[in-house]
Each structure stands twice: as structure tokens, then as C-alpha cells.
Amino acid sequence: MPDNTTVGGVSVDTRHWIGGERVASVETFADSSPIDGSVLGEISRGTPKEVAAAVAAAKAAFPAWAGTARAERARVLHAIADGVEKRLEELATVETHDNGALLRSHRRGVMPRVAHNFRFFADWLVKLDHEDFETRGHTNHVSWDPAGPSVLITPWNAPLMLATWKVAPALAAGNTVILKPAEWSPLTASLLADIAAEAGLPAGVLNVVQGYGAEIGDALTSHPDVRRISFTGSVPTAQRIAASAAANLTPLSLELGGKSPLLVFADADLDLAVDLAVEQYDNAGQVCLAATRILVEEAVAHEFTRRFVEKASRLQQGDPRDEATDIGPNIHPRQLEKIDGFVRRAVEAGARAVIGGHRKEGQYYAPTLLTDVAEDSEIVQEEVFGPVLTLQTFADEGEAIRLANDTRFGLAATVATGDPERAERVTAQLVAGTVWVNCFFVRDLQAPFGGSRHSGVGREGGTWSFDFYCDVKNTVTAPKGWADHG
Numbered sequence: 118m119p120d121n122t123t124v125g126g127v128s129v130d131t132r133h134w135i136g137g138e139r140v141a142s143v144e145t146f147a148d149s150s151p152i153d154g155s156v157l158g159e160i161s162r163g164t165p166k167e168v169a170a171a172v173a174a175a176k177a178a179f180p181a182w183a184g185t186a187r188a189e190r191a192r193v194l195h196a197i198a199d200g201v202e203k204r205l206e207e208l209a210t211v212e213t214h215d216n217g218a219l220l221r222s223h224r225r226g227v228m229p230r231v232a233h234n235f236r237f238f239a240d241w242l243v244k245l246d247h248e249d250f251e252t253r254g255h256t257n258h259v260s261w262d263p264a265g266p267s268v269l270i271t272p273w274n275a276p277l278m279l280a281t282w283k284v285a286p287a288l289a290a291g292n293t294v295i296l297k298p299a300e301w302s303p304l305t306a307s308l309l310a311d312i313a314a315e316a317g318l319p320a321g322v323l324n325v326v327q328g329y330g331a332e333i334g335d336a337l338t339s340h341p342d343v344r345r346i347s348f349t350g351s352v353p354t355a356q357r358i359a360a361s362a363a364a365n366l367t368p369l370s371l372e373l374g375g376k377s378p379l380l381v382f383a384d385a386d387l388d389l390a391v392d393l394a395v396e397q398y399d400n401a402g403q404v405c406l407a408a409t410r411i412l413v414e415e416a417v418a419h420e421f422t423r424r425f426v427e428k429a430s431r432l433q434q435g436d437p438r439d440e441a442t443d444i445g446p447n448i449h450p451r452q453l454e455k456i457d458g459f460v461r462r463a464v465e466a467g468a469r470a471v472i473g474g475h476r477k478e479g480q481y482y483a484p485t486l487l488t489d490v491a492e493d494s495e496i497v498q499e500e501v502f503g504p505v506l507t508l509q510t511f512a513d514e515g516e517a518i519r520l521a522n523d524t525r526f527g528l529a530a531t532v533a534t535g536d537p538e539r540a541e542r543v544t545a546q547l548v549a550g551t552v553w554v555n556c557f558f559v560r561d562l563q564a565p566f567g568g569s570r571h572s573g574v575g576r577e578g579g580t581w582s583f584d585f586y587c588d589v590k591n592t593v594t595a596p597k598g599w600a601d602h603g
């Protein structure tokens with residue numbers, strides 16, 4: 118089997134990256150493009166043997182990297198960001214072929230954010246501090262000690278963006294990393310390994326193991342030398358990971374699904390509310406934060422729906438490499454089948470497709486809006502992860518809040534209202550890790566990011582990331598060397 122493949126003119130190594138070397142597995146798996154189903158490459162299919170080698174490499178590299186001065190770690194992270202920026206066009210091209218998201222988004226939004234992830238955590242590391250404080254004359258000093266080898270398991274909907282959201286703070290914290298990218302989008306993780314090596318990251322500090330989660334997940338998450346596990350993906354997989362990590366009580370960060378509401382009050386700017394609603398089709402609906410449950414006040418529901426249909430009908434669906442495309446394909450035939458199953462069952466149960474409601478040629482699903490959906494129905498309660506929105510109406514503020522919170526998830530919520538007092542009242546009662554008022558997807562790495570309920574465990578971003586990736590220590594020193602037993 119060849120060791121590399123060429124995607125959109127870019128050469129990508131298809132082997133693992135372990136201890137600063139390329140390592141091939143005996144078997145491979147085929148990685149296909151959602152654009153046309155073509156096989157992009159044969160990727161090394163990891164086994165517990167490669168997992169053990171990667172953890173051993175990360176363990177061996179840990180003491181030196183943890184002992185590297187903060188300023189030097191930050192310098193290497195900035196050098197990785199430089200490498201990402203230098204290869205931005207290549208990364209964008211490969212990612213679009215691999216996961217089908219828009220090339221224009223990768224070029225202008227996503228890949229610049231990848232570089233920013235490294236710069237941000239490098240800079241945050243340098244200023245990470247907690248003011249010393251006194252207790253009966255004793256000094257308390259808080260430090261963030263590197264925790265050790267960290268397993269990072271990442272999804273396919275924003276592969277490099279979501280991977281580097283974990284890789285950057287883990288490396289900044291002084292940890293070593295074993296990254297396991299999703300098997301449906303394995304390529305940019307391999308390019309990241311090249312970029313990190315070129316930037317001077319020592320061998321073994323970042324390792325990439327390719328393969329199926331079902332085959333190597335347990336080996337990764339039950340390994341006794343792993344000190345942290347960070348995962349983004351589905352709830353059932355998170356439950357398996359948590360059970361496997363329980364044997365060693367390995368700390369977990371879980372960023373999971375959502376079924377977030379968009380509340381549209383009659384006093385809202387209706388055009389803005391429609392813009393916010395149509396934005397939920399971004400990335401073909403494969404966004405954990407997407408507000409897929411649209412809740413509209415009865416008085417404006419008819420007009421909202423009319424304007425929504427008018428705007429959504431203008432969306433261009435097609436090849437994600439085309440600048441004019443708004444919605445690309447879904448990631449995999451299995452995901453498409455899953456989306457279609459949700460919609461078919463909803464329609465059988467009485468839902469009405471105001472737009473869409475069907476597959477299109479290739480790996481595309483028509484942007485869909487379903488009305489006449491019951492509050493406790495599958496389509497309202499379960500994450501679809503496709504371009505499928507539901508619309509429910511409410512009579513008053515109380516009902517809006519009740520409907521918004523009637524979910525096992527709690528990742529995000531968006532409120533459209535022209536009344537600042539209402540905004541304050543409503544947001545205070547919503548169960549969600551992030552709430553937006555009259556805006557959507559305004560993201561800042563300083564902010565805590567994560568979900569309540571089944572949407573996750575813990576928060577990432579700013580100091581929250583360092584709290585997770587470090588062993589936070591408080592050192593209490595007696596005055597003038599005297600011990601105080603009082």
C-alpha cells in the first residue's frame with residue numbers, strides 16, 4: 118500500500134505519526150470524499166499495538182516538554198500557527214475534499230481560526246496567573262502543573278478546528294498528546310503532524326493515531342498512563358468512553374450534541390430572526406451548536422415562516438469547492454441515511470415539510486423545515502445533525518421558556534427579541550452553556566464553551582482549558598519558614 122495520497126494537488130501521508138516517525142499499520146481503511154464518493158486514500162487502520170506505541174512515546178516525551186519554559190512552549194505554538202498560515206490554502210483544500218464543508222469557509226473562517234487556536238493558547242499560557250493570597254500570614258500560590266499524556270478524540274464536522282481546540286491548550290499546558298481524528302475525515306490531522314514537526318515540536322509530544330473508534334477507542338481511553346481524555350462527538354460514544362475511563366478515574370472533558378432552541382418573540386426584528394434561523398443550515402446542519410428547534414410567538418409565526426421560506430429557497434446547494442455554494446454535502450452515506458430516517462419517521466408521525474424533506478442526488482439533503490411536530494416527538498428531541506429544522510409556536514414567554522428547556526441537551530440557545538428586559542428575564546431561565554441574544558455563533562476563545570445536561574461535561578476555553586489539562590496545585594508557605602499547626 119502507498120504511504121501517501123494526493124488530494125486536490127496536496128500530498129498527505131496516510132500513516133500514523135508516532136514518536137516523531139511515520140508508522141504504518143498492516144491494514145488500511147478507505148477514506149472517501151462526500152463531494153462525489155471518490156476514494157481519497159487508504160489510511161493506516163490503527164490497532165491497540167499502535168495505540169500502545171503512541172502512549173509510550175507521549176509518556177517518554179512528557180518530562181522534557183513539561184519542563185520546557187512556558188515562553189519556549191509558547192514560541193513553538195506560534196511557529197505551528199505560522200505553519201498553518203503558510204499552508205492555509207492546502208489545509209482548506211484537503212479539508213473540503215475530506216469532509217465536504219465549504220472551501221470558502223475553510224479559507225476565510227475555519228483555517229484562520231486553526232492558527233488562532235495556537236496563538237491564543239500560547240499567549241494565554243504566558244499570562245496565566247493567579248494572584249498569591251494570604252491565610253493567617255501564610256502565602257497561597259496557585260500553579261498549573263502539566264498533567265501528562267492526553268488522549269484527544271475528535272469528530273468529522275470541523276475536523277482540524279475542533280482538534281486544534283484541544284491540541285493547542287494541551288500542548289500549551291505542557292502535556293503530550295495522542296490525537297485520534299475521526300475515520301470519516303482523517304487527513305488534516307496528518308498534515309498538522311507535519312506542520313508541528315517543521316515548527317520544532319519535539320518527537321513524541323504530538324502523536325496521531327488513525328483508525329476506527331470502535332476498534333481502538335477502548336485501548337486509548339482505558340490506558341493507565343493517560344492522564345486526560347478530551348472528546349467531542351455523540352452521547353453514546355461519550356458514555357462508552359466514560360465507562361472505559363472509569364477504571365483509572367481519568368479526568369474527562371466531553372463536548373457533545375445539542376438540540377438548541379431559537380426563540381423568536383413578536384417584538385423581534387423579524388428579518389434578523391429569519392437570518393439567524395437560515396444560518397442554522399451552515400455546514401449542512403452538522404454543527405453541535407445549531408439551533409435546530411425554532412420556537413416562534415404565535416402572533417408572528419405566519420409572517421416568520423413566509424420570510425424564512427423565501428430566504429431559504431435562495432440557498433445554493435452543491436459542490437463545496439464552488440464559491441457560490443451555501444450548503445454542501447453531508448459527510449457520509451450512513452449519515453445521510455440517518456438524516457433521512459429522522460425525517461421520514463417525523464412525516465409518518467404527522468409532521469409537514471414546509472421546504473425540503475427529501476434527499477437529493479449524491480450525498481446531499483435538501484434544507485428542510487418541519488412544522489406540526491409534537492413536543493415529545495423524536496424529531497424535536499433527538500439530534501439529527503443534518504439540514505433539518507423544526508418549527509413550534511408559543512403563546513407567551515412562559516411557554517417559550519418551557520419549550521426551550523424541554524430537552525435532555527443544554528449546549529446553546531438563541532433569543533431574538535427587541536426588549537432588553539425580556540432578554541434578561543428569558544436568558545436567566547434558559548439551561549444552556551452559551552446563550553446568544555439577537556446574534557449567533559459569536560465565538561471567543563476566552564469564553565467558557567461547553568454544555569449542560571447531555572451536552573457535555575466541563576468547559577473549554579481560556580483558563581477553563583488550563584484547569585482541565587493541568588493538575589492545579591496550591592502551595593501554602595509559612596511566614597519566615599515557621600510551621601503553623603494552629
Ligand SMILES: NC(=O)C1=CN([C@@H]2O[C@H](COP(=O)(O)OP(=O)(O)OC[C@H]3O[C@@H](n4cnc5c(N)ncnc54)[C@H](O)[C@@H]3O)[C@@H](O)[C@H]2O)C=CC1
Pocket residue numbers: 270271272273274297298299300328329330331333334335338349350351352354355357358372373374375404405455500501502
Ligand atoms: N458534538 C459534535 O460536535 C458531534 C456530534 N456528533 C453526533 O454523533 C452522531 C454520530 O456520529 P459519529 O461519527 O458516529 O460520532 P462518534 O461520537 O461515534 O464519533 C466521534 C469520534 O469518536 C470516535 N469513537 C467512536 N467510537 C469510539 C469509542 N468506542 N471509543 C473512543 N472513541 C470512539 C470516532 O472514531 C470519532 O473520532 C451524529 O449524527 C451527531 O448527532 C457527531 C460528531 C460531532
Ligand SMILES: O=C(O)/C=C/C=C(\O)C(=O)O
Pocket residue numbers: 274275278279349372403404405406560
Ligand atoms: O466553532 C466553534 O466555535 C464551535 C464549534 C463546535 C462544533 O461545531 C461542534 O462541536 O460540533
